[in-house]
Amino acid sequence: MKQRRGIARLIEVILASVLLTSSLSISYYYLRPANPNVQRGIDDLDKYGFDLLGSLAQKGGFDDTILNQTGAPLPDWQHQLQIALGSMMPVGLIFNVTVYEAVYSSGSISGSDLVVLNLLNTQNITNSVPGAFSYAAQVSQVTFVYTTSSFYTLVFLLQLARTSAR
Amino acid sequence: MAALVMVLLIFSVAISVYNAQTQYQQLLYDQTSQVIQNLREDFGRALVDVLANFTQSYSQLAEMETPRFRAFDMYTFWTAAAARSFAPEGIQLTFNTSGQELVQPAGTFFGYSTPNEYVGNLTKLYWYAPQSFSAIYSTFDANITALGFYDWHEEGLYLLNVTMDAGPDFQTQSGTSINGVTYYQLNLTINRENGVMVDDLGASNFRVEYYDQPSNLWMNATLIVGNNGGGNYTLYVANANGQMIPQTYWKYLMLFTQDNRGIIVESYTYTYIDYTIQENALTSVSGSKPDETYDLEMLDNGTMLWYNTPLVVSGSVNPIPIPLAPVKQFRVNSTVNGPSDLTNLASNTVPSQVEVWNPDLLTPSLQFANWQLRFNSSEKLVFEINYGNAGIHQQTARICWLTDGDAAIPAPLVNITINGQFTDITNGQYTLRLVANGGYSVAIDWSMSMSPGTSYGSEHIEYTLTGVGWSPYPPPNGAGSWFPDILPYGTWTIIAGPIRAVAFRDTSAVWGSLNNTGSANGPWSHNETILIPYNTKYWQLYENLHWTTTYTDNVYYDFLTMISGGAQGGYVANWAYQTATGGVRWNSFASTNGGSPAASNGYTDFGYWYSQFQSDFGEAVMPSTAFVNSLTNMFGHGNAHLTPWVSGDYSRHVLDDDAMPFTTTGTMTLKANTPEVWTAGIWLFNGYTPGTFSDSAPQIYYKMFVEQYYPTIMNITAGI
Numbered sequence: 052m053k054q055r056r057g058i059a060r061l062i063e064v065i066l067a068s069v070l071l072t073s074s075l076s077i078s079y080y081y082l083r084p085a086n087p088n089v090q091r092g093i094d095d096l097d098k099y100g101f102d103l104l105g106s107l108a109q110k111g112g113f114d115d116t117i118l119n120q121t122g123a124p125l126p127d128w129q130h131q132l133q134i135a136l137g138s139m140m141p142v143g144l145i146f147n148v149t150v151y152e153a154v155y156s157s158g159s160i161s162g163s164d165l166v167v168l169n170l171l172n173t174q175n176i177t178n179s180v181p182g183a184f185s186y187a188a189q190v191s192q193v194t195f196v197y198t199t200s201s202f203y204t205l206v207f208l209l210q211l212a213r214t215s216a217r
Numbered sequence: 218m219a220a221l222v223m224v225l226l227i228f229s230v231a232i233s234v235y236n237a238q239t240q241y242q243q244l245l246y247d248q249t250s251q252v253i254q255n256l257r258e259d260f261g262r263a264l265v266d267v268l269a270n271f272t273q274s275y276s277q278l279a280e281m282e283t284p285r286f287r288a289f290d291m292y293t294f295w296t297a298a299a300a301r302s303f304a305p306e307g308i309q310l311t312f313n314t315s316g317q318e319l320v321q322p323a324g325t326f327f328g329y330s331t332p333n334e335y336v337g338n339l340t341k342l343y344w345y346a347p348q349s350f351s352a353i354y355s356t357f358d359a360n361i362t363a364l365g366f367y368d369w370h371e372e373g374l375y376l377l378n379v380t381m382d383a384g385p386d387f388q389t390q391s392g393t394s395i396n397g398v399t400y401y402q403l404n405l406t407i408n409r410e411n412g413v414m415v416d417d418l419g420a421s422n423f424r425v426e427y428y429d430q431p432s433n434l435w436m437n438a439t440l441i442v443g444n445n446g447g448g449n450y451t452l453y454v455a456n457a458n459g460q461m462i463p464q465t466y467w468k469y470l471m472l473f474t475q476d477n478r479g480i481i482v483e484s485y486t487y488t489y490i491d492y493t494i495q496e497n498a499l500t501s502v503s504g505s506k507p508d509e510t511y512d513l514e515m516l517d518n519g520t521m522l523w524y525n526t527p528l529v530v531s532g533s534v535n536p537i538p539i540p541l542a543p544v545k546q547f548r549v550n551s552t553v554n555g556p557s558d559l560t561n562l563a564s565n566t567v568p569s570q571v572e573v574w575n576p577d578l579l580t581p582s583l584q585f586a587n588w589q590l591r592f593n594s595s596e597k598l599v600f601e602i603n604y605g606n607a608g609i610h611q612q613t614a615r616i617c618w619l620t621d622g623d624a625a626i627p628a629p630l631v632n633i634t635i636n637g638q639f640t641d642i643t644n645g646q647y648t649l650r651l652v653a654n655g656g657y658s659v660a661i662d663w664s665m666s667m668s669p670g671t672s673y674g675s676e677h678i679e680y681t682l683t684g685v686g687w688s689p690y691p692p693p694n695g696a697g698s699w700f701p702d703i704l705p706y707g708t709w710t711i712i713a714g715p716i717r718a719v720a721f722r723d724t725s726a727v728w729g730s731l732n733n734t735g736s737a738n739g740p741w742s743h744n745e746t747i748l749i750p751y752n753t754k755y756w757q758l759y760e761n762l763h764w765t766t767t768y769t770d771n772v773y774y775d776f777l778t779m780i781s782g783g784a785q786g787g788y789v790a791n792w793a794y795q796t797a798t799g800g801v802r803w804n805s806f807a808s809t810n811g812g813s814p815a816a817s818n819g820y821t822d823f824g825y826w827y828s829q830f831q832s833d834f835g836e837a838v839m840p841s842t843a844f845v846n847s848l849t850n851m852f853g854h855g856n857a858h859l860t861p862w863v864s865g866d867y868s869r870h871v872l873d874d875d876a877m878p879f880t881t882t883g884t885m886t887l888k889a890n891t892p893e894v895w896t897a898g899i900w901l902f903n904g905y906t907p908g909t910f911s912d913s914a915p916q917i918y919y920k921m922f923v924e925q926y927y928p929t930i931m932n933i934t935a936g937i
Contacts, residue, residue, distance in 0.1 A: 075230065094247045101251040108258065108659040153298030193251075196259045196302045200479070202291055203268040204259075204298040 100193035145179035153204040187212030262296040268353040269479030279543035280589040307363030324865040328384030342622030347383040349484035352376035383486040397889035400453035400460040401889040409514025414448025424473040428538035489617035493932040499918035507605040512750035515598040544571035549600035550615040568716035569600035627715035645752040675787040716751040740768040762893040774877040795824035801910035819858030826915040833904040837915035839922040851876040898922040
């Protein structure tokens with residue numbers, strides 16, 4: 052009598068263990084991150100975008116290349132920026148950058164002046180063809196702020212994409 | 218066994234959860250660190266821009282309000298721009314400028330000592346000393362809720378710190394010969410935030426100014442810049458022409474440093490000038506003399522003035538120029554118990570202000586009280602020195618400039634009140650009433666009146682300036698006489714600084730007294746200036762009148778007449794004056810109609826004061842030697858009289874100082890170009906019961922206004 056009761060409990064434990072292990076395995080399957088290749092790839096693109104703009108910023112590269120000291124856009128600045136970014140872009144990466152200038156708007160919110168972003172681009176600053184980003188395997192977008200030595204605050208929206216998956 | 222299996226299972230669950238969390242955090246890190254890094258860097262760029270703009274603006278404007286407003290405006294804009302730019306990332310930003318951060322711990326740098334110096338209220342400048350800096354400080358906190366990232370705290374402190382060796386090594390150097398020219402060396406150490414040495418500066422980053430005595434201007438020096446590495450520089454300084462700066466002036470330098478970020482620091486090789494000033498007016502007074510206060514003026518070339526007269530400097534002492542700091546920075550300290558009273562010299566701040574005059578330094582400008590500028594050759598630093606304690610005949614005045622750029626302008630102590638056609642100026646001791654608009658009012662023949670206390674009252678004495686000629690009264694051929702016939706006329710311009718007010722006019726206008734009519738074109742040009750210093754017993758009067766055409770009138774010409782009584786009552790009972798031998802003659806005004814006195818009723822033996830007084834109130838005119846000489850010489854010796862009289866209607870007690878006394882017959886003629894140029898002090902006292910007069914205020918203090926007793930400068934030194 053005693054022996055039969057012990058076997059039953061052992062069976063219960065084994066069944067419970069199997070049940071728990073199965074549950075954990077299933078939940079782990081659903082909890083694991085997305086494809087690490089895809090996820091890390093986008094993170095890497097973000098990081099590359101920040102590093103790219105950050106290195107230009109550190110050298111004062113945006114001080115006298117986009118706006119002059121009175122705040123007027125310099126002639127041909129879009130082409131110059133396109134060349135600068137393009138020359139630093141590795142093969143297989145495409146970019147598209149949009150530049151805004153932060154300015155006070157004419158309106159206000161709760162008595163405080165409102166800051167809006169004015170689009171400076173008049174043409175695309177990119178090394179790709181239209182539609183290329185739609186077919187890219189990995190796409191990231193970086194927001195980067197740069198205040199020039201003449202105190203104009205520029206906001207860059209840099210889109211990066213790989214043209215083929217790693 | 219079962220328990221063991223359960224433990225293993227639970228442990229494995231915990232490890233799985235931990236792994237998942239760690240992996241998640243790792244993924245978040247990359248995203249948050251890049252955003253935060255960009256924010257931090259641009260926060261720094263923005264703060265540096267704000268500081269550069271702030272220092273440039275302040276250096277130009279010499280006042281703090283506009284640059285600070287602009288700094289906060291720029292800062293607020295940037296914070297709004299940052300918040301707007303990162304809004305899609307879900308970042309919450311909180312900025313704070315209310316904190317303080319220690320920038321310069323207390324210490325001594327090459328002999329110059331500083332207390333702890335902090336930056337707060339966003340920006341701070343400690344300039345004008347051998348150790349000077351510009352700094353900006355702010356913090357922000359960031360949360361990125363979308364990524365579960367909270368409580369990032371960032372502090373931004375940016376600065377430029379310039380330390381010069383203005384100590385003994387600098388002071389005692391003999392200079393360095395370069396290509397046959399002696400250059401003086403100025404050694405600098407320059408660092409920025411986090412103690413980083415600034416070693417990328419060149420000649421274009423420095424400007425040194427020295428005082429060029431021949432031109433009476435601060436000039437840009439010729440510089441050779443030696444970069445010794447590690448933020449250490451040696452500036453070799455010669456004059457604007459590349460020649461040696463004279464011995465007298467080379468130690469007094471202003472250095473302007475601007476780093477490659479645009480941040481400016483202004484530093485000087487000296488922080489104060491000490492003047493030991495000796496009074497010569499009351500040297501024979503053994504007791505206290507509390508009202509012996511001089512309102513001295515200081516020019517940028519180091520010249521000190523009393524009544525526009527440069528004080529004589531003793532021996533071989535050389536004046537030291539005042540640097541071109543913003544005028545709000547200047548303060549003056551004074552000893553109380555003689556030149557060795559160093560405790561008071563360090564802490565006893567006396568009333569002072571800077572005034573803007575016309576380039577001739579003789580007439581005030583309409584910018585008289587403008588404090589939003591730098592000290593320069595058109596300005597006077599005015600301060601009060603008192604010799605009140607018994608036996609004190611020398612004091613040391615310390616002219617210093619505060620290093621804190623937020624130094625406030627001195628508090629206003631002299632008040633102006635408009636009462637209809639009158640303007641009342643109160644200095645704490647008396648109220649001087651001017652008929653400001655038009656110079657003379659209808660039916661009364663005065664333009665200045667002094668009353669004791671802080672409001673104008675019935676107890677007062679009126680003053681009329683340069684009354685000339687008389688007319689028959691009633692017109693056209695009445696038996697009586699109305700005089701004066703004409704008076705200087707013109708609207709007073711009245712401006713109050715913090716501790717001294719000025720009233721002035723410069724015109725040719727004339728007032729026809731009998732007919733109460735004014736004309737812009739009189740037979741003269743006249744310039745009158747009244748100075749009302751804070752809390753003194755006196756006001757100062759400058760008369761500069763020149764007859765421009767030949768003028769003939771009935772006989773009468775007075776300089777500065779005292780009148781009490783009149784329509785407003787307030788007769789003063791007695792008159793007195795100092796005789797030519799230093800004694801005093803006095804009497805009471807006639808108690809009945811004394812009529813118009815004849816010339817013989819006056820006195821010709823007058824000295825250096827005349828007064829109306831009674832037991833509780835008195836005023837005195839204390840003329841200068843120029844006044845007395847001009848009065849006696851205008852029509853020749855023997856004509857000038859001091860004449861006490863009572864008007865025909867018994868409404869006025871008058872004390873006339875006549876260059877030519879009233880006579881009923883004949884005429885007098887003033888030739889073109891005849892001058893009447895003089896100064897005087899007009900003194901208020903508490904009254905006097907006639908006695909020996911040796912203890913009366915006029916007899917004690919009158920020498921203060923006599924040229925040969927003006928103060929002299931015994932010593933001048935500068936220090937850090």
